[in-house]
Amino acid sequence: MSFEFIIFSKFFKRVFAKSRTIKYGYYNPLKVLTITMMKHDRIVAGITQGDINSISYEVIIKSLMDSRIFDICTPVVYGSAKVAAYHRKALNIDNFSFNNIRTADEANAKRANIINCIDENTRVELGKSTPQAGEAAFIALEKATQDLLEGKIDVLITGPINKHNIQSKDFNFAGHTEYLQEKFKSDHSLMLMVNDYFRIGVATGHIPISEVPAGLKKEKILAKLKILNDSLIVDFGIRKPRIAVLGLNPHASDDGLIGNEEAEIIKPAIEEARNHNMLVFGPFAADGFFGASSYNKFDGILAMYHDQGLIPFKSMAFEGGVNYTAGLKAIRTSPAHGTAYDLAGKNEALPDSFRKAIYMACDIFRARLAYAEITANPLKSYDISE
Numbered sequence: 001m002s003f004e005f006i007i008f009s010k011f012f013k014r015v016f017a018k019s020r021t022i023k024y025g026y027y028n029p030l031k032v033l034t035i036t037m038m039k040h041d042r043i044v045a046g047i048t049q050g051d052i053n054s055i056s057y058e059v060i061i062k063s064l065m066d067s068r069i070f071d072i073c074t075p076v077v078y079g080s081a082k083v084a085a086y087h088r089k090a091l092n093i094d095n096f097s098f099n100n101i102r103t104a105d106e107a108n109a110k111r112a113n114i115i116n117c118i119d120e121n122t123r124v125e126l127g128k129s130t131p132q133a134g135e136a137a138f139i140a141l142e143k144a145t146q147d148l149l150e151g152k153i154d155v156l157i158t159g160p161i162n163k164h165n166i167q168s169k170d171f172n173f174a175g176h177t178e179y180l181q182e183k184f185k186s187d188h189s190l191m192l193m194v195n196d197y198f199r200i201g202v203a204t205g206h207i208p209i210s211e212v213p214a215g216l217k218k219e220k221i222l223a224k225l226k227i228l229n230d231s232l233i234v235d236f237g238i239r240k241p242r243i244a245v246l247g248l249n250p251h252a253s254d255d256g257l258i259g260n261e262e263a264e265i266i267k268p269a270i271e272e273a274r275n276h277n278m279l280v281f282g283p284f285a286a287d288g289f290f291g292a293s294s295y296n297k298f299d300g301i302l303a304m305y306h307d308q309g310l311i312p313f314k315s316m317a318f319e320g321g322v323n324y325t326a327g328l329k330a331i332r333t334s335p336a337h338g339t340a341y342d343l344a345g346k347n348e349a350l351p352d353s354f355r356k357a358i359y360m361a362c363d364i365f366r367a368r369l370a371y372a373e374i375t376a377n378p379l380k381s382y383d384i385s386e
Helices: 003-016 056-064 067-071 081-091 131-149 176-183 209-215 218-234 261-275 286-291 306-317 352-374
Strands: 021-025 032-036 043-048 073-079 099-101 113-116 155-158 190-194 199-202 242-246 279-284 300-303 322-326 332-335
Touching: 043 131, 043 352, 056 073, 056 081, 056 352, 067 073, 073 081, 073 131, 073 352, 081 113, 131 155, 131 176, 155 352, 176 322, 176 332, 190 218, 190 306, 199 218, 199 306, 218 242, 218 261, 218 300, 218 322, 218 352, 242 261, 242 286, 261 279, 279 286, 286 306, 300 306, 322 352, 332 352
Parallel strands: 043 073, 043 155, 073 113, 099 113, 155 332, 199 300, 242 279, 242 300
Antiparallel strands: 021 032, 190 199, 190 322, 322 332
């Protein structure tokens, strides 16, 4: 645990006890955002059901069976009580039930709550990708996102979806990250994978590998670095984060022998980030960086493309990692795993990643309130140069 986090944590209980509206500048200090803490003593955590034929309900139910959850948040699942009951029966879980509510305002702080969003006749076909499952996942996501926008819930934890069957005229996105970026009208966001070893973001997200070089621009890398730097400060309580940037080509191009993206795009972005008072280093050759455990020296890492970051991430912490969408006004986390159709209904899925996603969303919510509190009335700056 970092020294900065220990200092930050001292503010949590004092700040969280207050039910009021706090204004603060986040990501763009010139634009003041308003975050309202709802008038309750626990964070209201919205949870989407994800794909109903997957392991999503299994990891949700197993996570909410841990009574410690209710000490930090009031969970509200957006889904179907009937579908949940189907999964409970398939998993032989008898000692758990949901509290049915119509709106988040009715949530019982001591129970796992569920809002029915979909048609009761929606069919569950365990282990299969179906159009009905995609539609059900989208309806739950849309309802939860709207409640998040309206302040009816405080944070959002999304169950895994199938990126193919969820596609429709209303959902034409590569994943949750892109959907939420548009919903919250953000110019940029960052998929940030977090585990016990490192935090790693990706510059080019969910795009084909053939499009990665063309998708890398100095301005884009710089924007991702700003989001990562600000998130490490505000969301994770690290006062002056150190950030590593990976190269695109093998051996980070070997001084131009294997490609020129490092010299023409990545290095200029790093230099400009340093001019903005960020501690950014690199570009590093990805294989050596992870092989030599250099990640231990940095608070955050920016990879150039999806698999460059997620292969080492999931190799080290597939079951306990969390996917966090940095750069949004709202807070959204999800487990690091996908639908795992092959495990659906077999009572073999582990809830560790989903449970950590719930805890992390609540930790970040408190961290943002603490940051707002301690930066609300800064001392005036003076030029002491002669």
